Amino acid sequence: MCSGTPGTEDFGQQLRALRTRAGLSQEALAHACGVSVRALADMERGRTRGPQRRTVESLAEGLGLDEETAGRLEKAAALGRPRPRAATGPGAHSALALPRDIQDFTARGPALARLLELAADAAPARPAVSVVSGQPGLGKTAFAVHAAHRLAPYFPDGQFALDLHGMDPEPTTPRDALARLLRAMGVADTAVPPGTDDRAGLWRSVVRDRRVLLLLDNAADEAQVRPLLPGTGPSLTLVTSRHTLAGLESVHRTDLALLRREEAVELLTRIVGPERVAAEAQAARDLADLCGHLPLAVRIAGQRLHGRPHERLGKLVARLTAEGRRLDGLQAGSLGVRAAFALSYRQLPPDTRTFLRRAALAAGPDFSPETVALLADLPYDEAAACAEELTDAGLLQSDPAADRYRFHDLLKLYAAEQSAAEDGPEVREAALDRAAEWMLRRATAAGLRFDVEHHRSAPHGDPDPASAPAGREEARVWLEAERAQWLAALRRAHDTGRHRQVLDMAEAMHWFSDLNQHWELWVEVFRRSADAARALGSRQEEAVHLNYLAWAYNLCVHDPRAALSTADTALVAARESDDQLQVGWALGYGAAALHRLGRAEEAHDRLHRAARLLAAQDAPQARLPELTMLNSLGTYLRQADRPEEALAIHRRSAEICGAGIPGQPEELIAMYHAVAQQQIGNDLAALGRWADAEAPLRHALAHFEDAQMPAWSEPARLDLGQVLRALGHPEARDTLLAARDALTELKSPRRSEASAALDELPR
Structure with missing residues (x-):
C-alpha cells in the first residue's frame, strides 16, 4: 500500500x-x-x-x-458493529430517538390534522397504524418526522424511529428490527429471544400498556412491517414507504399529494428567505412549476440557491427550462432527484423497468397499458400487471376511473433518460414504428364505425379483432381516450412517407370529426392528409381533404382567412379533377369563410352557385351537399334580415329529407332533417312566431342529443333557450345556463351569445 x-x-x-x-x-x-x-x-x-x-x-x-x-x-x-449489551432504563431509548424536525417544514396541514385526531382517539383495544406512502420525493419521511414531533406529547412512554432501509439491497430484517426495538424499551440482550416470532410476541407484550409512538421509516413491504406492529394498547405507529403496502389490514392511510403551487413557493421562501423570493416573484413561481411541485425537487432547488446567495432565482429557472438539463440542475450535495428515482428503478424486475422506460415514449399526458404494451413489446396482460406494480411502487399515478396512467413530469424525464441510455436509438425507433402501425390500423377501423357507409358491419383491418371496439360507443371512447396516441401515429406515418395510411385514416375520421368539432387537432389531421394526397399525385383526393381542412379552419379553430384560402385551393383541385361534388363543397366552405369575414354578398353568391350546381346533378350523392348549401344559404339570409326567404329555403330542405334520398341511410337523412328543423325554428323566431318556433327546436335538440353530437346539440339548446326566454317559459334559465356552460367547454364563439341571453332574463 x-x-x-x-x-x-x-x-x-x-x-x-x-x-x-x-x-x-x-x-x-x-x-x-x-x-x-x-x-x-x-x-x-x-x-x-x-x-x-x-x-x-x-x-x-x-x-x-x-x-x-x-x-x-x-x-x-x-x-x-454493535456488540451485545444490556440495555435498561430510559437511556436506552436514545438509540432510536426521533430525528430532528425540519424547521422549514411546509404545508400538509389537513394530513397532519387527521393524524392528530388519530392520536387523540388512540385506545387500548385498537393501536393505531398510519401508512404514509407515495412516489419518490413527496417528503414522506419529513412529514412523518414532523408529525411525530407534533404527536410526541400524546405518547409519554417513548417515541422511537427505526429506518427499515427498504430501498437498500438488504433491508432490515424483522428479526433485527425487533431486537433494536426491544433493547430500546429496556429489554436486556440476554432476554431477547432468538426467533422472530418470539421477539414479536415479547414486543407486543412490552408495549401492550404503554403510550408509545413508533416511526417505521422506509419500509420495504408488508412482511417486514407486520411483526413490528403492536397487537393491543394505546400506541401509534407511523409507517413510511414508497410502496402502498396495500396488504396491511385495518390501517389509516396518509396519501401525500404534490404541493400546490403556492405551497411550493412557500417552501422555497422558507429556505432561501422572503427577500429573494419577493425580488423575483415570477421566477419563484416558475421554479415551483419546473420542479413539478415535488417537495424534494423544490427543496433541492432551494438548498442550491441557499448555498449560492449571490445567484438569482432566474438563473436557475433558465437552467431548468431545458428539459435535457433539468435533472442535472436538481442536485444539491448528496440530495438529487435523479438519485431518488434511481433507488426505486433499480429494484424493479426487468420487464417492469422496460415498461417504465418505454412509457416515456408515449404521446400525451397519460397512456393506457395497451399503448405501452406495444412500445415495450409485451403481452397486454403483462403490461397491465407492470402498470399496477409501478403504481403500487409510487412511480406511476393511476386515473381514478379509467385504465390509464400518468408520470410526474420529472419522473418522465428520468424514464426518458433511461430509455436513451439502455434502449438506444434503434430500439426506440422500432418501438415507435411498431406502436404507430398498430395505432393507425386501430384508429382507422374505429373511425369507420362513424362512416354511414361502413358502421353497420364491423370494419376490417383492425390489428387485434379480439380487443377491437365492439360498436360505435366503444369506438368513440377509444378514439377520445387515445387521441394523443393516434395523432402521434399519424404524424409519424406522414413524416416517414406512409402517405396511403395517412389518407386512409383521415378519410375514416371525417364523419367522427363532426361529433367533435371543438377538437383543434382536426386542422393538423386534414392538413397532413391533404399533403399526403398531394405527395401521391391524386388531385381528386387532394380536393377532398382540402375541403375537410377548410371545414376544420371554419368550425374547429374559427380561422376564416385560412378557411377561405384552403377552400379556394380545393376549388382549383376539384375543377382540375372534374369532381363536381367537391366543387360544390369548396364553394360552400368558401362561402362560410366569407360570411364570417363579413363579406355577405359574396358568400350568398357562392352558396347560390353551389346549390344550383349540385341540384343539376342526378347522383344521389349530390343531395347531401345540396342540403348543406340550402341550410347554410337560408341561415345567411335570415341573418341578413330576410327571414321569409330563409324559411322557404329551409322548408324546401325539410321536404327533400321527407321525400327520402335513394342510397342514403335513414339516420343520415334524419340528421339533415334535424338541421332543417333547427333552422326552421330559428326562422320562425326571427319572424316573431315564438310559439311556433319551440317545437322544431325541441325536435332538433332531441335528435342531436340522442346522436351524442355536442357540437350540434349545444347551439340548438341555445336557440331553444332564447325562444323560451321570449315566451317567458320557466325552463328558459336552466336551458340557457346549460347551453352557456357546454358552449364554453366547446370553445364555441356562441358562448358570449348565451351569456348575453342570460343577462337579459329578469332577476
Missing part, C-alpha cells in the same frame, strides 16, 4: 478517502455498488459505523479495491 493510504481511520473516514482517491462521486459509487446515496452518506459521516459484510464487499467491488485494502475496510466495519 502506498504512503498515505487509509489504514487507521474509522470506517467512514476510510470509505470517504478511498472514494475520493477513486475519483467517484457518492452517486456514482452508490450506483456501482447498489446502495442508496443516503446510506453511503450515513456511512461516510459516521452515522452508520458498521455496515454488514455483504455491503462492505459491494463497496470494495465498486471501488476496485485489492484484497488487502478491502480487508482493512472490512476490519474497520467490524469494529463499528
Whole structure:
C-alpha cells in the first residue's frame, strides 16, 4: 500500500478517502455498488459505523479495491458493529430517538390534522397504524418526522424511529428490527429471544400498556412491517414507504399529494428567505412549476440557491427550462432527484423497468397499458400487471376511473433518460414504428364505425379483432381516450412517407370529426392528409381533404382567412379533377369563410352557385351537399334580415329529407332533417312566431342529443333557450345556463351569445 493510504481511520473516514482517491462521486459509487446515496452518506459521516459484510464487499467491488485494502475496510466495519449489551432504563431509548424536525417544514396541514385526531382517539383495544406512502420525493419521511414531533406529547412512554432501509439491497430484517426495538424499551440482550416470532410476541407484550409512538421509516413491504406492529394498547405507529403496502389490514392511510403551487413557493421562501423570493416573484413561481411541485425537487432547488446567495432565482429557472438539463440542475450535495428515482428503478424486475422506460415514449399526458404494451413489446396482460406494480411502487399515478396512467413530469424525464441510455436509438425507433402501425390500423377501423357507409358491419383491418371496439360507443371512447396516441401515429406515418395510411385514416375520421368539432387537432389531421394526397399525385383526393381542412379552419379553430384560402385551393383541385361534388363543397366552405369575414354578398353568391350546381346533378350523392348549401344559404339570409326567404329555403330542405334520398341511410337523412328543423325554428323566431318556433327546436335538440353530437346539440339548446326566454317559459334559465356552460367547454364563439341571453332574463 502506498504512503498515505487509509489504514487507521474509522470506517467512514476510510470509505470517504478511498472514494475520493477513486475519483467517484457518492452517486456514482452508490450506483456501482447498489446502495442508496443516503446510506453511503450515513456511512461516510459516521452515522452508520458498521455496515454488514455483504455491503462492505459491494463497496470494495465498486471501488476496485485489492484484497488487502478491502480487508482493512472490512476490519474497520467490524469494529463499528454493535456488540451485545444490556440495555435498561430510559437511556436506552436514545438509540432510536426521533430525528430532528425540519424547521422549514411546509404545508400538509389537513394530513397532519387527521393524524392528530388519530392520536387523540388512540385506545387500548385498537393501536393505531398510519401508512404514509407515495412516489419518490413527496417528503414522506419529513412529514412523518414532523408529525411525530407534533404527536410526541400524546405518547409519554417513548417515541422511537427505526429506518427499515427498504430501498437498500438488504433491508432490515424483522428479526433485527425487533431486537433494536426491544433493547430500546429496556429489554436486556440476554432476554431477547432468538426467533422472530418470539421477539414479536415479547414486543407486543412490552408495549401492550404503554403510550408509545413508533416511526417505521422506509419500509420495504408488508412482511417486514407486520411483526413490528403492536397487537393491543394505546400506541401509534407511523409507517413510511414508497410502496402502498396495500396488504396491511385495518390501517389509516396518509396519501401525500404534490404541493400546490403556492405551497411550493412557500417552501422555497422558507429556505432561501422572503427577500429573494419577493425580488423575483415570477421566477419563484416558475421554479415551483419546473420542479413539478415535488417537495424534494423544490427543496433541492432551494438548498442550491441557499448555498449560492449571490445567484438569482432566474438563473436557475433558465437552467431548468431545458428539459435535457433539468435533472442535472436538481442536485444539491448528496440530495438529487435523479438519485431518488434511481433507488426505486433499480429494484424493479426487468420487464417492469422496460415498461417504465418505454412509457416515456408515449404521446400525451397519460397512456393506457395497451399503448405501452406495444412500445415495450409485451403481452397486454403483462403490461397491465407492470402498470399496477409501478403504481403500487409510487412511480406511476393511476386515473381514478379509467385504465390509464400518468408520470410526474420529472419522473418522465428520468424514464426518458433511461430509455436513451439502455434502449438506444434503434430500439426506440422500432418501438415507435411498431406502436404507430398498430395505432393507425386501430384508429382507422374505429373511425369507420362513424362512416354511414361502413358502421353497420364491423370494419376490417383492425390489428387485434379480439380487443377491437365492439360498436360505435366503444369506438368513440377509444378514439377520445387515445387521441394523443393516434395523432402521434399519424404524424409519424406522414413524416416517414406512409402517405396511403395517412389518407386512409383521415378519410375514416371525417364523419367522427363532426361529433367533435371543438377538437383543434382536426386542422393538423386534414392538413397532413391533404399533403399526403398531394405527395401521391391524386388531385381528386387532394380536393377532398382540402375541403375537410377548410371545414376544420371554419368550425374547429374559427380561422376564416385560412378557411377561405384552403377552400379556394380545393376549388382549383376539384375543377382540375372534374369532381363536381367537391366543387360544390369548396364553394360552400368558401362561402362560410366569407360570411364570417363579413363579406355577405359574396358568400350568398357562392352558396347560390353551389346549390344550383349540385341540384343539376342526378347522383344521389349530390343531395347531401345540396342540403348543406340550402341550410347554410337560408341561415345567411335570415341573418341578413330576410327571414321569409330563409324559411322557404329551409322548408324546401325539410321536404327533400321527407321525400327520402335513394342510397342514403335513414339516420343520415334524419340528421339533415334535424338541421332543417333547427333552422326552421330559428326562422320562425326571427319572424316573431315564438310559439311556433319551440317545437322544431325541441325536435332538433332531441335528435342531436340522442346522436351524442355536442357540437350540434349545444347551439340548438341555445336557440331553444332564447325562444323560451321570449315566451317567458320557466325552463328558459336552466336551458340557457346549460347551453352557456357546454358552449364554453366547446370553445364555441356562441358562448358570449348565451351569456348575453342570460343577462337579459329578469332577476
